[in-house]
Amino acid sequence: MPWLPRAALLWDLVLGFLGTAAFLVDLGADLWAAGQYVLSGRYLWAALVLALLGLASVALQLFSWVWLRADPVGLHASQPPGRCLALLHLLQLGYLYRCVQGLQQGLLVWQQEAPSDFDLAYADFLTLDISMLRLFETFLETTPQLTLVLAIVLQSGGAESYQWVGICTSFVGISWALLDYHRALRTCLPSKPPLGPGSSVVYFLWNLLLLWPRVFVVALFSALFPHYVALHFLGLWLVLLFWVWLQGTDFMPDSCSEWLYRATVATILYFSWFNVAEGRTRGRAAIHLVFLLSDSVLMAVTWLTHIAWLPSGIPLQTLLPVGGVCVLLGLALRLVYYRWLHPSCRWEPDRVDGTRGLGSLEWRQLPQNRRMAQLAQNFFPRVRDEAALPQKGEVNGVL
Numbered sequence: 001m002p003w004l005p006r007a008a009l010l011w012d013l014v015l016g017f018l019g020t021a022a023f024l025v026d027l028g029a030d031l032w033a034a035g036q037y038v039l040s041g042r043y044l045w046a047a048l049v050l051a052l053l054g055l056a057s058v059a060l061q062l063f064s065w066v067w068l069r070a071d072p073v074g075l076h077a078s079q080p081p082g083r084c085l086a087l088l089h090l091l092q093l094g095y096l097y098r099c100v101q102g103l104q105q106g107l108l109v110w111q112q113e114a115p116s117d118f119d120l121a122y123a124d125f126l127t128l129d130i131s132m133l134r135l136f137e138t139f140l141e142t143t144p145q146l147t148l149v150l151a152i153v154l155q156s157g158g159a160e161s162y163q164w165v166g167i168c169t170s171f172v173g174i175s176w177a178l179l180d181y182h183r184a185l186r187t188c189l190p191s192k193p194p195l196g197p198g199s200s201v202v203y204f205l206w207n208l209l210l211l212w213p214r215v216f217v218v219a220l221f222s223a224l225f226p227h228y229v230a231l232h233f234l235g236l237w238l239v240l241l242f243w244v245w246l247q248g249t250d251f252m253p254d255s256c257s258e259w260l261y262r263a264t265v266a267t268i269l270y271f272s273w274f275n276v277a278e279g280r281t282r283g284r285a286a287i288h289l290v291f292l293l294s295d296s297v298l299m300a301v302t303w304l305t306h307i308a309w310l311p312s313g314i315p316l317q318t319l320l321p322v323g324g325v326c327v328l329l330g331l332a333l334r335l336v337y338y339r340w341l342h343p344s345c346r347w348e349p350d351r352v353d354g355t356r357g358l359g360s361l362e363w364r365q366l367p368q369n370r371r372m373a374q375l376a377q378n379f380f381p382r383v384r385d386e387a388a389l390p391q392k393g394e395v396n397g398v399l
Helices: 006-039 043-070 082-090 094-111 117-156 161-187 197-224 229-246 255-271 282-305 316-341 360-364 370-379
Strands: none
Touching: 006 043, 006 094, 006 117, 006 161, 043 082, 043 094, 043 117, 043 255, 082 094, 094 117, 117 161, 117 197, 117 255, 117 370, 161 197, 161 370, 197 229, 197 255, 197 282, 197 316, 229 255, 282 316
């Protein structure tokens, strides 16, 4: 394996620590908000906050446990016994344990003068799983929590200090998860093209610029019609779930857990784009974009017809046009990214977890996170091997 600078290893370790810290801070902000709602007698709001936390946590523990059970025997030699690991997941500590394990492995690699190929590959393996779980947590808990807090602020006409803390930590968590997921996908590329700051910033910005107007308009609809937002989400979620099923996903090790994955992806698609199938995605992305924009426009029109229902003091007349401008900027940056910054790769058969510069037998003995590698194949297009294609007018090797 090519030698990696200690500075790069230290940077990876710092990013892992910051990601874990961001998760804990966001969790603390949500618990603080729930406690404040209880103290002020707003029990329904507290129950919604805790319900979102609980559902997302259970989903994360299920993903983590199923993946651990599906991993090769003997891969996680340093893990506690199976019963202790199961207890950690039952106590909703499985994801946090994975974060600690990833930090320990990263620290081990950084302390070594010449890390072994296995230690480096195992650190990548753990980091990729943590990145995927962080993305799921973002759209199962952080994004809905942000929507809920914004809806409460819109209904009440003002924001308390703990609500501002929740809004800020949610935006930081969402931003971090999107960028971290993109960075993790890049590590799965067979021919790792340079991950320049320009492409990272553009990818991060177009996702965020398209996501926050969607969150805002859903929050606005929730503030206007709190009794109907659940029906709205359920109706769209079922349509998106059916669409994901039609694409024939094959991500999880068994059919039951595959439906958990599809349900999670449908939740992500309610807020943002997420590719789940191999092949050219331009058509699917366009369909999803039109679907989501149409729904957002309908909710915005609904607000215009019920503007007097919300308290004054919040500059909605300004925020809605700003949201429209953000959507246009996000679409422009998305076109820029996919036109000039999105890399294409030459994927080789049975070699999907990155190039290590090793022989095939030695390479296959290293930990390979095929879950994330499969998503990377879906996200990054294949390059046609020009040398393998017959040239114009060439028949049987004769021009």
